Amino acid sequence: MSQAQTAVVRLHRGLYMQQAIKEAxxxxxxxxxxxxxxxGEHYAVTVSDIDAEVEGDVVAEFCNFALHNxxxxxxxxx
Amino acid sequence: xAQHSVESVDPKAHTITLALDLxxxxxxxxxxxxxxxxxxxxxxLDKTAGRCLIHLRGKTELSEKELLDxxxxxxxxxxxxxxxxxxxxxxxxxxEEITTQAIAGAAGGTLPTDFLDSSDxxxxxxxxxxxxxxxxxDKFKKKSAEQP
Numbered sequence: 001m002s003q004a005q006t007a008v009v010r011l012h013r014g015l016y017m018q019q020a021i022k023e024a025x026x027x028x029x030x031x032x033x034x035x036x037x038x039x040g041e042h043y044a045v046t047v048s049d050i051d052a053e054v055e056g057d058v059v060a061e062f063c064n065f066a067l068h069n070x071x072x073x074x075x076x077x078x
Numbered sequence: 079x080a081q082h083s084v085e086s087v088d089p090k091a092h093t094i095t096l097a098l099d100l101x102x103x104x105x106x107x108x109x110x111x112x113x114x115x116x117x118x119x120x121x122x123l124d125k126t127a128g129r130c131l132i133h134l135r136g137k138t139e140l141s142e143k144e145l146l147d148x149x150x151x152x153x154x155x156x157x158x159x160x161x162x163x164x165x166x167x168x169x170x171x172x173x174e175e176i177t178t179q180a181i182a183g184a185a186g187g188t189l190p191t192d193f194l195d196s197s198d199x200x201x202x203x204x205x206x207x208x209x210x211x212x213x214x215x216d217k218f219k220k221k222s223a224e225q226p
Contacts, residue, residue, distance in 0.1 A: 071109050
């Protein structure tokens, strides 16, 4: 990794499932480090050590994956 | 709020934020619409005081007009998803019935492999243990004809 960057994303607990967020974090584990903690009604996800050489926005892609995984899991529940 | 409203537009960040009344659109509808946009935009959902906030950021550069167009498209998709959900609910029983019949039909069908019997009973194709090949006349010969 050539550059260390950090960002914090707040994902609402009523809209995003924890397992889905963890799954997304695992998907992007090669490109950044993720720490997930509960913060009131949200999950605060600290994304650090973001690989600057990666094309695209790792944090935003991570959010899309978290949302997609949540939808998939909710579908399975139905 | 009759439908979604634009909370903010930031063309520099290629981002638009929409607000929805959650009493009007259930979560399933919001998820469905968000799913359609996930390949074009970065979508982030949030919730506050009975409202759902949808942050859409273009994966490519978008002007203010394009962002507003995106908002309109999202509104259309919300309606489409809401209608789709209503139709599915209305036709739930019919869908279940058709699916059950299809699965039952598939499960009861005969496969070509069913005819491949590997057990050998030691019989030749000319053998006739049930007497099927015996002519009718021989089988049901009149007794008088047998006793001249």
